[in-house]
Amino acid sequence: MSEPHVLLLGAPGAGKGTQSKRLAEAFDIEHVTTGDALRANKDMDIGHMDTEYDTPRAYMEAGELVPDAVVNEIVKTALEEADGYVLDGYPRNLDQAEYLSEITDLDVVVFLDVNESELVDRLTGRRVCDECGANYHVEFSPPATEGVCDDCGGDLIQRDDDTEETVRERLQVYEDNTAPVVEHYREAGILVEVDGEGTPDEVFESISDEVDAAI
Template sequence: MRVILLGPPGAGKGTQAAAVKERYRIPHISTGDMLREHVKGGTELGRKAKEFMDGGKLVPDQLIIAMMEDRLSQGDCENGFLLDGFPRTVPQAEALDELLSRMGLQLDAVVLLEVADEVVVQRLSGRRVCRSCGAIYHVSFHPSSKGDLCEACGGDLYQRDDDREDVIRRRLSVYHEQTSPLEAYYDAKGLLRRVNGEGATDAVLRCLEGL
């Protein structure tokens, strides 16, 4: 099973990806994780990427594609993979198509988790994190019984900067601007599958089982 998972921040991609990984025994490949591994390992690609990151610049698509080729060539991808966070734009999707063609691989599906913006705002803006142990709570869905203190260690709970409503809405705006053309791109190829991201945690699994 070779799948791309798309969806806005807060759509639950991590939860859905874990279920797909377990069901199909395929690796969950996150662009962010891949970048961090190369930088931490001091690879040639990682060193080049770090230069851009340290300068506050986006890592060029060609570097990401080179890392992706390296990752997809590893043994655990023989039975498939789940891509999360890539591609984000149509040029990246075209570059990925070229890479997969060179490798003799084809995508099975591109699954889009659809979640209303207001639901995303509610999910993310309500998160609170413990400064001491990192435990995560939610003011509506999983509040601490100790109010503004962590149940586990008594540390202060705080709202991360990227969980502020104004920041979330900006992130959503960028996401929609980039992803709308991507939806059309994969829809034209007959690969796009839309899934309600506000529903059950096995929604993506049920979608893939129908392929």
């Protein structure tokens, strides 16, 4: 079986991270995320790119967004080092999608379709341990004791970006920037839509079936 090149798309809260990790394990391929790729290459020399800083680390430490050109270069490096991969969190806009088509061939683009009200419920219900960073959800994966981390006993908090107002703002930003990417791949004929509102196992089975059919 060939090693697939998979792109997973979906709004914040759709389950991309969870499903990408499972796909990577099931198909023995790399899980490539922009966050991980940035952290792994934060000291990459980008002095030749005529950017404000000479490394991605400098942007991160300054609290500034890493420019698209730098993100592109880092994603390119990550994909070149992977025989097969599931890409999660990139591309975020049409320019990045067009760049991606220049550096790799995708076997399938899977879009996790989740209703906005469900996304809001998922994101506003998330709780994070302020000691060890473990994630919980008040409905889907609650701790044994309310407000207390199972792993270390730390306090569980709601992050500022998980309040309903902020969540809806994040979803609007996604709609403005990334929804056109979904349409781009739909028009290209390589997009498949998967209902992301089932159980994690049901969603994973659907995604796996689509990947199997594409390779």
